[in-house]
Amino acid sequence: MIDLGAIRKQYTQGRLDEHTAASDPMTQFHAWFEQYRSTSPLEPTIMTLASVDESGQPWQRVVLLKAYDGEGFIFYTNYESHKGYQLAANPHASLHFFWINLERQVQVQGVVEKLSRAEAEAYFHSRPRESQLGAWASAQSRPLADRAELEARFAEVSARYDGQDVPLPEYWGGYRLRPARMEFWQGGEHRLHDRLEYRRQGQGEWLKQRLNP
Known part of the structure; x- marks a missing residue:
């Protein structure tokens, strides 16, 4: 067992008062x-x-x-x-x-x-282009054989949308x-x-x- 009980810190940065905190x-x-x-x-x-x-x-x-x-x-x-x-x-x-x-x-x-x-479209197109392409390349949370498979998909979608806007995935x-x-x-x-x-x-x-x- 790695005993971490001796690691201690006093918190002294400030206070939070219910009378002066915002009502919302x-x-x-x-x-x-x-x-x-x-x-x-x-x-x-x-x-x-x-x-x-x-x-x-x-x-x-x-x-x-x-x-x-x-x-x-x-x-x-x-x-x-x-x-x-x-x-x-x-x-x-x-x-x-x-x-x-x-x-x-x-x-x-x-x-x-x-x-x-419309809100998703506006944000998606504000992202760096590489992040937009990554949304197409990654089947998020699904099993992946190896890193090479992911990079190959990224290269494929990069070529597919070369010279054009990257659409928002459904x-x-x-x-x-x-x-x-x-x-x-x-x-x-x-x-x-x-x-x-x-x-x-x-x-x-x-x-x-x-x-x-």
Whole structure:
């Protein structure tokens, strides 16, 4: 056994007060995200997406947040991937942001919905051309014989669309996760962390309360 119990860190970066936090969690998220982004992290849009398969087994993977607004969080993927099939069968999902340099976490629970084809088109064509071609070359989550097979498919689609726009695949698009619950966590000394929970009560209404750490 590799014993890691002696690795300890005190969290002293700040506090989170339920009296001064925003009444709307997306407003609070925006404030925290902008503070995090100002620290120049390597990849500020990283988040963990959790979904559940047909047997009830949770899955997690890191994806990239591509936009957010008052309605929720937007990301893009292959609809025929593991997560695509899982979200089609059970649209309840969770997001997690971990910003260690600020000693903060944000978790989000809610329901996903597909974005419109027009929204997917607009984002797809903003991507680098090589990423567009990669969406055609990769049958995401399916077995692959070896790296050479993937590279051969990439070469084939590169030749197929040489000199023309790369179309959006039918199986590729975006989701918006509409939050029903959000929790903000600020590390505190002696493990007395600050946890603030928002639960949706109605259209545009949120109950905000402090939780024990």
